[in-house]
Structure formats: C-alpha cells, structure tokens
Amino acid sequence: MMITEISILRTLLTIAGITLVVGINAVFVVWLERKVAGHMQFRLGPTEVGPFGLLQTVADGLKLLSKQIIFPSSADTPIFILAPIICLIPVFVALVPVPFSKTLQAHELDIGLLLVIALGLLNTLGILLAGWGCDNKYALLGASRAVAQILAYKIPLLLCILPVILLAGTFSLREIVVAQQESMWFAFYQPVAFFMYLIAITMETNRSPFDFAEAESELVAGFHTEYSGMMFSLFFLAEYTYMFLASAIASILFLGGWLGPILPGPIWMLLKIYFFLFLMMWFRWTFPRVRVDQMLTFGWKILLPISLLNFLITAGVMAVL
Amino acid sequence: MFESETAPTYHLETVEDNQFVLNLGPQHPGTHGVLRVVLHMDGEYILTADPVLGYGHRMQEKIAETMTYTQVLPYMARMDYLGALSYNQAWVCLIEKMCGLEVPRRAEYIRVLCVELNRIASHFLWFGAFLLDLGAFTPFLHAFADREKILDLLESVTGSRLTHCYFRFGGVGADVDDDFFAGAQAFVDHMRQHLPTYHSLVTGNVIFQERTKDVGVILPFETWGYGLSGPVLRGSGKQYDVRRSEPYSIYPELDFKIPVEQSGDCLARYLVRLREIEESLNIIEQAVAGMPDGPVRSKVPKIIKPPEGEAAMAVETPRGELMIYLVSDGTKVPYRVKYRVPSFANLSIFSHLARGQLLADVLAILGSLDMVIPEVDR
C-alpha cells in the first residue's frame, strides 16, 4: 500500500475516532456502573454533576489528573510507568478492526478476530508488569493470580469462537456479521458457545465474580495497589475499554453486530454492546467473589470440556452437511 | 493432643526459600479494624497466621480501677461498640446482683427489648461485612438500610446511635413512649417480610455456598479448649447460650429458641446468626406485647458501694458470652475488674483455623468469627 495523503488522513481520523470512542465510553460506563450499583442498593448513584450526574466521571477524571503520582521508593520505575500503558495501548489498537456498521470501520482486516484475540492477551502482561514493578506483595499476588488464570479462560474462549468461525468461514469481523445477515444470529445456532463466551469474557476482563487480580477485601487493590492519580485511572480506562471491546466482539460474533430493524446500524451495535456491559455490571453487584482455585477448576474442568465438545459437534455437523 | 505442638516462630529470620511474610493489616479492608495478622505464606497458602493485637488497647481494666462504679458505666459501650447495650446490661446486672438492688419489671422489659434490637443491628453489620469479605458489595448496603432503622429507634430512646449508655443501676435512664413500641413492632413486621430477600440474595447463591461450605471448620471437641461462645460455638453443634444456661433479666419468661448448626464451618456460623435475627424478632414482639406499666427506676443509693467480696456476671452479647468478674473491697471504687470478652476467645482459635488455608478462605474465616477489635484489645 502506498502512503498517500488519503491514508495518512484516514490514520489520523482513526486515532481521533478511537480516542473519542474510548473516552466517551469510559465516561458513560463509569457513570452507568455507579447508577446500576446505586439502584441495586437502594441508592441513587451520582446525581449532582451535570444532568443525571452524567458529568460526575468527568469531575472524577479531572480530580485524578490533578493528583500527585506517588512512586514507591523501591519500585522498578520504568516497569512501573510502562505497565498501565501496556494495559491500555493494545485495547486501543484492537478497536481498529471492529465494525460499527457495514461502512463504519477503521480498517478492514482479513484476520481481524485474530488480531483482537492476540492483543487481548497483552492485557495480562500489563497486569503482570504492574504487580512486579511496584514491589508490593499484594500487587504481586494479584498479578500472579491474573497470570495463573489466563489459560483457564483463554482456551475455552477460543474454543467458543471457533464454531462461529466455522459457521461464517472467515476471520474478518465484518464478514462474520455479513454472514449472519443471510441466516439467523449465531447465538441461536450456538447457544452453548454464546453462554460460555459470556462467562469467559467476564473472567477475561477481570470483572467480579472473577476479579481476584484486584480482590479488594483480600488484596487491598491487587495489582494496582501502589498506583495513584492518573496512572491508576489509566488502569481503569483500560479495564472499561476492554469491557467495551469484549462486548463488541460478543455482539459481532453472536448477536449480529449492527444488524437490526428500523434503527441505523451503529445504534444497534451500541445497544448490544451496552446490553453486555449491563450484564457484567449485574454480575458484579450481585455475586460474591469466586475463590482462585474454584475458578481454575471451573475453567479447566467445566468450561474447557464443554466448549471443546461443542466445537467438535459443530465441526462434525458442518462436515456432514 | 495439643501438648505436642511446638512453639511457633514468627520472626522474619526464619523465613525459608519459597516463603514470604505478608502483613495483613492493621489497615486492611478485610480485618475490620486495627487487627494485624502476620502471615507466613507459600504462594497463596497460609503456613502460619499470628494475630498481633493491641492497636486499640486502652487498658479498660485499669481505668475501671480508678473510677467509681457509676463512672465506669459509660466505658462499657466503648469496648464492643456494636453490642453496647449488652455491655451496659452486664455491668448494671453485676452491680445490682452485688448490692441486691431491685429492678422494676418495666425496666427489665425495656432492657431486653433494647438489647435484642442492638443484637439484630450488630448481626446486620456483621452480615454486610462478611459478604464484603467474600466480595459481594450489595448485601452490605441492604443490611445497612435495615440497620439504620434500628439505629433510629435506639437513638430516640438512648440518645446515641452507637455507644449507648442507657441502663442505670436499678432501671433504665428514662421511660420510653408508645412511639418506640410502635416503631419496634413496625420494624419486626418489616423484617419478617424482608428477611427472605436476604436468603434469596445470598444464602442460596452457588458461589456463596462454595465459598463458605467446609471452610474454617471448628470441630466440636476443639470448642471448649479455646473457650468459644456465641454463634461461633453454636455453629459447631453446642447449644450454649447464656440467656438460657444462666438466665438473667426476664429471659426465662420469654419463648425463643437457640439456633444450632452442626457442621462448624463458615456457612453454619452464617446460618446461626441469621436465625438468631429471627429469634430476636420473636423476643422483641413478646417484649412489646407483654410490656408492663410502672416505674422504670427503683430507688438506689447515691453512692454505690458493693459489699466486700467477689461476683461474676455473664450475659450473651451478639458475639458470645461476656463475663465480668469483679472483686470489691467495699469502697466506692472497684478493686479489680476483669472483662472476659467473647471476641478475644473466639479470635484465639483463628491461627489454628488459618493454618494451611488459602488467603481468600482466611479472610472468610476471619469475617465469620465476627470480632470487634476494640473489644479484643479493650
């Protein structure tokens, strides 16, 4: 591909667009999380700043920006600084191949899904660096938990995606949605994979009931115990963006992405994404935390066999048809 | 069986390879106050756990030796701030027993009513904090919303929301009005409707069951060596409740059961406490229904001077048996006061339970013991 003015402009637009999506999403999701939590707990959540308290997150963000960043004296400073960045950058990049409608997409890639999965793995590297770099035992415990659980959910997650790829016959995220245009949404063909995928992304995004990497009552704040100010909020930005990304992939793979009647495509896409986000919040505010070994047992002994079986059956049926 | 145990060594120099020391607390969200636990860990597993106490120590027993009997009374609420009225009751009952003071029946009824309300409030706080230890946030606020109703009720009677000082020698501080009874009855009706929500939100939850079942099992034969009492004991199949075994006040006349669970794990202690809330509701209802008329305070001498001698008085606080042992030399100042506090004994089994457990389980165990650190430290 030649570097032309058009391609440079497109890249700049992509960066601006993704930054906008990430920023607005974080502001909105944090607000939504607090509202959902509030109403589940007989409270109102934020009400003061802006209409319905919508600007509360902006105020919080400004506060976090203006706070001093404290570096622990025994921290490994380069790693300490690098960790939140490594957490955040991959999710930015992973948003590139995500289509919000047939035409609204930063860049179409044949292997878009693979790229997203590969970049998603880097999140754990960021957590590991954070836990190691700040020389804190709680943080290290949290990081080691995050690393220990990665295979327990990643393999079932991939095994849930594979049947969809078999059905669609492509790795391109756009083509997967297009494939659902002609038939039904893949959630109806693959209910088991859909359900397993939901559980797996809850684990992947470190959300309760699988939030042991930052288990508040056990590890104070887990891997980000020592982080303060803007660096702390970078982790949060990464977490909420990661949730957004995982929900976007879920709606593309199983709920037909932008497909839907009457409303325009991007609106449908966002509605589906926020449906998944709401589900995750619902889990978080109603479930106690699972223990680490229970989660590993669950991942290896229940999720993995079922998703493998599901994949084999799908492959068998596809071969016969 | 215990004699073979060797002396524990908790010093940093003895840490071997692949082990590390974790200081849990004194500022840790899981330790409910200023408790510090020195954990020797191998990965996520606990090798030894050594609680370090004394961060909230105020030498209450020495304070009591320097004050008159009346002046000691407000200090009682500062030990167990969640079960303040039980402590009030222990002290006034002890002095009444030693001096042979009469208590009007209406005062006894009001005392029991307030103490049981206080017990429910304490169990609510425990319920929320325990679930918070397990990582569930929402039940905490549900419990606090209901606890708030009790605090409002007690505030209208005692004037304070937490460190109540309401009971007096020979009665209570002031009479209560009908609004209070109506409020107590309304609370009972509300809780009867709302308690099933607690069970459907928490008790039946698969994750909750997995986290608490067979975790931190206290076997029945371990109980008396550590002197356990309260729900911690009753979760292990021992039906011991001071309200029944050493009846005081009007408890012999009331109809209530002592909930007991056999399995001795965190779930058993949880269930015992929740069923205790129901029994306390029954007691409140009976106390409101049977409330006699009359004075709330008998005539007592201005200066309390118990005769020379000694006495012990035990009451059932929300956490277990509180026993006050008093040696009097016949003056207006106590010669020696010993508070036997339930949390202290219940916490002493913790390091035995924690050995070999996962970190997450240790915090569940710590939560299920329901200790109040200022009470342990005194």
Added chain:
Amino acid sequence: MNLIETALDVLDIGVDRFDYTAGGLHAQAWVRPEQLRPACRALYSLGFFLETVTAVDLIAGEIMQGVYLFNHYEQNMRCKIILETERINPVFPSIGAIYPGAVWHERETGEFFGITYENSRDSRCLLLPEETTFHPLRKDFKPQGQPVDTP
C-alpha cells in the same frame, strides 16, 4: 456431688461451694502450683471450657492470686480455681498445653501483672507494645502521666 467435685475429687482437692444467686459462682478450689495442671486436665476431660485466666494483686497481703474461671456448656457450673504466690516475681505454671485458648489469656495476664507462666509456648506481650517494662495492673503501678511511645 456436682461436676466440679467429681473432677477434682481424685486429685484430692477440696471444693468450696458458693451461693450461685449471690455471686454468680458455683464453687471454688484452692490448688498448689503443682496441682494446677492435673486439675485443668481433669476439668478439660469433663468438657469444662475456659472462661478466663486472670490474676488479682492483693497488695495488702503481699500475695499475687492467680484466678482461673471455668464453666460448662451443658450445665451451668462456674468454678474458680485459685492459686497463690508471693508478689515479687510471681511464677505460675502454664496451662496453654491443655487449654490452647489459655495462651492468649496468659500472655495478657503476664504482661499486665508481671507474672511469668512457666513452660508457656508463647510468652510475648499481647496487648502492650513489645518493649514494655511496666505492669499496669499491679497495685503499686502509678500512671506516669506521660504517654509512652508506641511503635
């Protein structure tokens, strides 16, 4: 013959009965230091639970009194075991090996009264700071009026 008498009879320890309604105690027994452990073992085997281990400083008689209170889960039976020694450098045998819960009580009583519990498996300070040299519950202790540095 009540449960306490049953337990202590074989050890030839006399038991005084008390009026429970007046003082909340059922009985008491005076023991010699060498009798304490056998007595506790007998009480333990009958299921008596340890309520508390404490001491009373009888400064008038120059006596340090060790007080052990036991009770029973099944039947209400509070009994007091008393042990006496002189006030200067008092030494009591430890019962932590019989009643594991007694270790904390002994640590607390030890630091408050300056009592040494022999053969205790843990004799560090419990509630007071580690380097404490005073014993606040001894009757000749006067509060110094100056806060002591805590770690």
